[in-house]
Amino acid sequence: EAQVTQNPRYLITVTGKKLTVTCSQNMNHEYMSWYRQDPGLGLRQIYYSMNVEVTDKGDVPEGYKVSRKEKRNFPLILESPSPNQTSLYFCASSLDINYGYTFGSGTRLTVV
């Protein structure tokens, strides 16, 4: 089944403890992106990647890192999480700029 898989689905962590949210797609898509979704603010782009080893900042990149060492994987790293990073995170991928994005199921992160 063609899909984008994110893990974990839920995570509660403490301020400052490094964490990684994994994202993997099995559709051989070039484009991958991370979004966070907050009430009243909608989906905001964090980082994106247009191919292996090609990543760039989105609209809200502060406090996040990404890497794209393989085409299928695009992990999101929070080196020192803070409470304002409590949010619902989505990974998404697309074959091309003119195709719709397929979203993962989401990761609900709480930083206390």
Place this chain on the structure above:
Amino acid sequence: GQNIDQPTEMTATEGAIVQINCTYQTSGFNGLFWYQQHAGEAPTFLSYNVLDGLEEKGRFSSFLSRSKGYSYLLLKELQMKDSASYLCAVSRSGGSYIPTFGRGTSLIVHP
């Protein structure tokens, strides 16, 4: 930068037709997406418009006017399961092409 506006909330009756509008201001417009998102779930792709005009897909249609910076999503024969958020997203040429989303329109369908 980009500015994407949609109504925050709309209500409609089962069986009716509803039109959800989206206006945008952006440099280097490439295309416009519509997504549906049920509460607690991931967004799912509905449509993509690049050229002016109406694209029909079953009960859902999407319209784009590039010169006016305007799009709408038309939902016909509304069903209760259509209660969801509808997200308008714009991709820009000359940049990443990664879509930027509006804040979404929450549609409530009542019997």
